[in-house]
Amino acid sequence: MKLAVVGAGAVGRAVCSLAPEYGHTVVALSDSRGAAIDSEGVAFEDVLARTERGEPVGEETPDEALDAPYDVLVEATPTTLGNAEPGFSHVRRALARDRHVVLANKGPVAQRYGDLRSAQRESNGRVLFEATVAGAIPALSTIADLGAENVTAVRGVLNGTANFILSRMAAEGLDYEHVLTEAQDLGVAEADPAFDVDGTDAALKCVILANVLADATTADADATANDSTAAKDGSTTAGGSSGRTYTIADADVAGIEGVPPSALDLAAEDGRTIRLIGEVSDGAVRVGPRLVPEGGTLAVTGTQNIVQLETRHAGRLNISGRGAGGPETATAVLADVGRLESERGS
Amino acid sequence: MKLAVVGAGAVGRAVCSLAPEYGHTVVALSDSRGAAIDSEGVAFEDVLARTERGEPVGEETPDEALDAPYDVLVEATPTTLGNAEPGFSHVRRALARDRHVVLANKGPVAQRYGDLRSAQRESNGRVLFEATVAGAIPALSTIADLGAENVTAVRGVLNGTANFILSRMAAEGLDYEHVLTEAQDLGVAEADPAFDVDGTDAALKCVILANVLADATTADADATANDSTAAKDGSTTAGGSSGRTYTIADADVAGIEGVPPSALDLAAEDGRTIRLIGEVSDGAVRVGPRLVPEGGTLAVTGTQNIVQLETRHAGRLNISGRGAGGPETATAVLADVGRLESERGS
Structure with a gap:
């Protein structure tokens, strides 16, 4: 497949690096300042050399990348809240050209799921977004495989930075600020860690899961109204034609900034520890620090994530x-690209 | 989809019970003595009443079930070693009619993978077998999603009976014979537990995984030789056209019968415990009791299974x-049926 990759951060670059191994060609790569476009395949090493010199990824404009002759747009710009722009407009523009979209950017799926579904219904293109939830973990494809209507709840550890901080605090008895600084030094936490530690990032993933589960209740209506097999084809797509959608405003969110070492000590005395748990159940989305059994399934350590499905x-x-x-998130992007390719082939 | 279910044990019956909820119709159900056939849907309650009275599932012959007007044959007869009969002949007969096959029976995939591939190549039907490895755990579809060529090793706890026995021995300090009897009383172990405790069952699952991973090395050759997108379509199928295949004879297998409570005590002193671990790596298939960290990822408890993929x-x-x-295994069968349906629809 021919890919246009919008966004040249860690995920966009990893997609470019791995795409040839998966049999795909990156025909365009853009960042906010420029774009490299080549219908025979962008010379990725040249792009890296340019960015190392502080230059844009290429000499074309970002807008030209969106007009490139691609099959699949890979949207990997940073997640934004509010109206999820400019990501949402990139998606809409690809769908208007009847092209497929694979999202790594959580914004459009978390904040404008209804608009995403509407735009997809008017297009021959499809929107897939496995990479938006828990990186390499195949959460959405497993839900699709089970049938979203057979999944009654989802919970898990969905932010590696927060989990690293809580694990270290519990293991070493250190306070939050100390471990955060350590995490920043290690590159596990960003310079501005707000979205990771205040629960926003985990909440966005839960909102996406909530949208997918809510779709299942409207999938039957959609299947009769629509010729496409979107709701039944073994991959999660923006499917339903009506029904409730969620945004971050629907989530009840607390972060880990207020967790003192003493709380972790108290938990440990009782054979438990604290993790930042996101949960979707009974139509509610909740994220916050929770007591979980030490050494139990949810008590993953370090930057690990876990997704637990109740079926x-x-x-x-x-x-x-x-x-x-x-690379981990890129494998999820490329799995989605593989699904689109196999549908085209079959 | 119209299903013919061959085998009326726990899995076959659960498929019949759940199929309507998944939008499918069971048009035939057979056991070794008889068959119930109805193109409008077998009356499953009548079947249950008959079997409770000790009668065959229906008045037709098992052979007639194989000629019923089905789309998918669900092969759920007991796993047999050697030439994997009669399961393999059921599969071949369905493929000869260009019908799809979904296997819960491990025999044909573990013992005659090459024959299975040959039979599939000459048919418009496909063979899927998610249910043969670890019940509800989507091991094969996750491997297909990742691309089998990107999976470098698989290991895990693949037999719940053996895991229950080892967990109980470790937790209670009881000996093997005592816990086995307890497991039989609870229905966790069968009257003849040989295949579970001697490693055979786990080894068959590992052999199936080895066959799937070995397919990846021949998938490229297959893709050029073959119009079908079988090797790339997001579900694991008997795909490659050549290359090594495995049987149980290729596996190095040890069971748990010889594990004394003292070994578990010694392991515990070192923060470890013992699990029956199956492993496929570097072209070798091994099953045996292994030391694993207590409370670690592989040390699942009770009848739980775990599959660990190295990517x-x-x-x-x-x-x-x-x-x-x-029901757990039936959900895997029905996920495969769903894949076949979506391919037909797309």
């Missing part, structure tokens, strides 16, 4: 792994 | 859940 017929399913990182 | 670009992925049970 109607198959009990509880746990999936843990790397929830962030360029 | 090329996304680190380690762990999936745990219920590895056996009628």
Whole structure:
């Protein structure tokens, strides 16, 4: 498939680096200042050399990248709240050209799910977004495989930075500020860690999960109203034609900034520890520090993430792994690209 | 989809019970003595009443069920070793009619993978087998999603009975025979537990995983030789056209019968415990009792299973859940049926 990659951060660059191995060609790569476009495949090493010199990724304009002859737009610009721009407009522009979209950017799926569904219904393109929830963990495709209507609740550890900080605080008895500084030194936390530690990032992922689960209640209506097999085809897509959608405003969110070492000590005396747990159940989205059994399934350590699915017929399913990182998230993007390719082929 | 279910054990019955909820119709159900056939849908309550009275599932012959007007044959007869009969012949007969097959029976995939691939190549039907490895855990579809060529090793706890026994021995300091009897009383172990405790069942699952991973090395050759998108379509299928295949004879297998409570005590003193671990790596298949960290990822308790995938670009992925049970395994069967349906629809 021919890919246009919008956003040249860790994920965008990893997609460019791995795409050839997966049999795909990156025909355009843009950042906020410029774009490299080549229908035979962008010379990624040249791009890296340019960015190391502080230059834009290429000499074309970002706008030209959106007009490139691609099959799939990979939207990997930073997540924004509010109206999720400019990500949402990139998606709409691709769909208007009947092209597919694979999102790594959480904004459009978390903040404008209804608009995303509307735009998809008027297009021959599809929107997939496995990479928006928990990096390498195949949360959305597993939900699609089970049938979203068979998943009654989802909970988990969905932010590696917050989990690293809580794990270290518990293991070493250190306070929040100390461990945060350490995490920043290690590159585990960003210079501005607000979204990771205040629960926003985990909440956005939960909102996306809530949108996918809510879709299931409207999927039947959609299947009769719509020729496409979007709701049944083994991958999660923006599907339903009506029904409730969620944004971050619907989430009840608390972060880890207020967790004192003494709370972790008290928990440990009781065989428990504290994790930042996100949960979607009974139509509610909640994120906050919770007591969990020490050494238990949810008490993953370091930057690990875990997604726990409660199913109607198959009990509880746990999936843990790397929830962030360029190559890890890129594998989720490329799995979505693979799904789009196989649908085209079959 | 119209299903013919061959085998009326826990899995076959659960498929019949859940199929309507998934939008499918069971048009035939057979056991070794008889069959119930109805193109409008077998009356499953009547079947249950018959079997409770000790009668065959229906008045037709098992052979007639194989000629019923189905879209997908669900093969859920007991796993047999050697030439994997009669399961393999059921599969071949369905493929000869250009029908799809979904296997819960491990025999044909573990013992005759090459024959299975050959039969599939000559058919318009496809063979899927998610249910053969670890029940509700989506091991094979996750491997397909990642791309089998990106999975460098698989290991895990793949037999719930053996895991229950080892967990109980470690927790209570009881000996093997005592816990086995307890497990039989609870229905966790069968009257003849040989395949579970001697490692055979776990080894068959590992052999299936080894066959799927080995396929990846021949998938490229297959893709050029073959119009179908079988090797790339987001679900694991018997795909490659050549290359090594494995049977149980290729596995190095040890069971848990010889594990004394003293070994578990010694392990515990060192912060470790013992689990029956199956592993596929570097082309070798091994099953045996291994030391693992207590409370660590592989030390799942009770009848839980876990599958751990080592990936090329996304680190380690762990999936745990219920590895056996009628409804749990039936959900994997029905996920495969859903994949076949979406391919037909797209």
